[in-house]
Amino acid sequence: MRQVLVPLLIVLMVLTVWSLVRGIMAFARTVRRDGSGEGAEGLRDMHLLQNRMMMNRIKFQGLAIAVVILLLMVAGKH
Numbered sequence: 001m002r003q004v005l006v007p008l009l010i011v012l013m014v015l016t017v018w019s020l021v022r023g024i025m026a027f028a029r030t031v032r033r034d035g036s037g038e039g040a041e042g043l044r045d046m047h048l049l050q051n052r053m054m055m056n057r058i059k060f061q062g063l064a065i066a067v068v069i070l071l072l073m074v075a076g077k078h
Helices: 002-036 040-076
Strands: none
Touching: 002 040
8 A cells, every 4th residue: 555655645745836836937028027017817817827826726735745644644543
């Protein structure tokens, strides 16, 4: 069971960091576009991307926590 859960945990951690970095990059682009006075359509898209990346990060973090709990349960049985 550990042979499956540990790689799964690593994948979830990488996805969490990836979502965080993409969200930060979208935020930085939003701040630059907002200051330059570009159109509202581009800003709306960046805001939607930020929100989507934040929800992905929360989802991946929750799944990673669930995997850690499973790992602890498996370790407690031995």
